[in-house]
Amino acid sequence: MRFGVALCIMLIAATLRASPHKKAGRQAQLAHHSVVAVGAKLMQCYPDFIIGYSRNCIIWKDSTRMPYEVAERHATFADAVDNPCLADQFSQKYPKGILKANPAKGADPGRIRYEPFFYKMYGKDQAAVRKNLTEVVWCPKLVGQKILVTKVNGVDKKIRAISRELDRHPELKPYLTDIGGTFCWRNINGTNRQSAHSFGTTIDLNVKWSAYWQWDCKCTDEDANLGYRNRIPQTIVDIFEKNGFIWGGKWYHYDTMHFEYRPDLL
Numbered sequence: 001m002r003f004g005v006a007l008c009i010m011l012i013a014a015t016l017r018a019s020p021h022k023k024a025g026r027q028a029q030l031a032h033h034s035v036v037a038v039g040a041k042l043m044q045c046y047p048d049f050i051i052g053y054s055r056n057c058i059i060w061k062d063s064t065r066m067p068y069e070v071a072e073r074h075a076t077f078a079d080a081v082d083n084p085c086l087a088d089q090f091s092q093k094y095p096k097g098i099l100k101a102n103p104a105k106g107a108d109p110g111r112i113r114y115e116p117f118f119y120k121m122y123g124k125d126q127a128a129v130r131k132n133l134t135e136v137v138w139c140p141k142l143v144g145q146k147i148l149v150t151k152v153n154g155v156d157k158k159i160r161a162i163s164r165e166l167d168r169h170p171e172l173k174p175y176l177t178d179i180g181g182t183f184c185w186r187n188i189n190g191t192n193r194q195s196a197h198s199f200g201t202t203i204d205l206n207v208k209w210s211a212y213w214q215w216d217c218k219c220t221d222e223d224a225n226l227g228y229r230n231r232i233p234q235t236i237v238d239i240f241e242k243n244g245f246i247w248g249g250k251w252y253h254y255d256t257m258h259f260e261y262r263p264d265l266l
């Protein structure tokens, strides 16, 4: 895929440059991609919402022109996470499939979210999001837990497809029981950022088998030095990715229970 290849080349080029902020160690960079590449991908992934793009805008079905790239680049990764523009949201390549190495420092593809994009698509407040939610019985054979997810962009249908496929893997049952959560209107712990769980597009698997960077470092410091760990089997990751979900286990700030509908990154 041309977009994927271009992203990959730009990311490699960006990674090869020495970071001005860190003296040692692998450090992931942010690389803005053209509005043409990102706009085309968004139109393909979200046809109910995104109908075009122009010089520096994404064009929504209701004619809203959402600015793509702001002039100023961020001095630090923490600043990009806290105050991103839409271009930042697509600035890191998500590595589909088996991870070849632990994520480099600051490699969090999908963790940077330009919040107005999500509010506009899934609901601007809790009441608006709730109107779009529907109940799904998660893994009816193995688990049978009722969960709430959004119908927007057919996320409920994707979750049902994932659930059906996982239900054929009894060996995975421990990871799939006691779902940690789906919809919850809240901020990310220790931040003013809206959690992706607020939009009904996200599912956390069994907390018992999960690793989360904040639990390990007992901190919320984005610049903390973290040691990666994971116990979630690759089969689960592959089934989610096949259906348009990214996995928080591919982030330097790892969150291995977390899967989120972001087909534009895959």
Ligand SMILES: [Zn+2]
Pocket: 197, 202, 203, 204, 255, 257, 258, 259
């Ligand atoms: Zn989560």
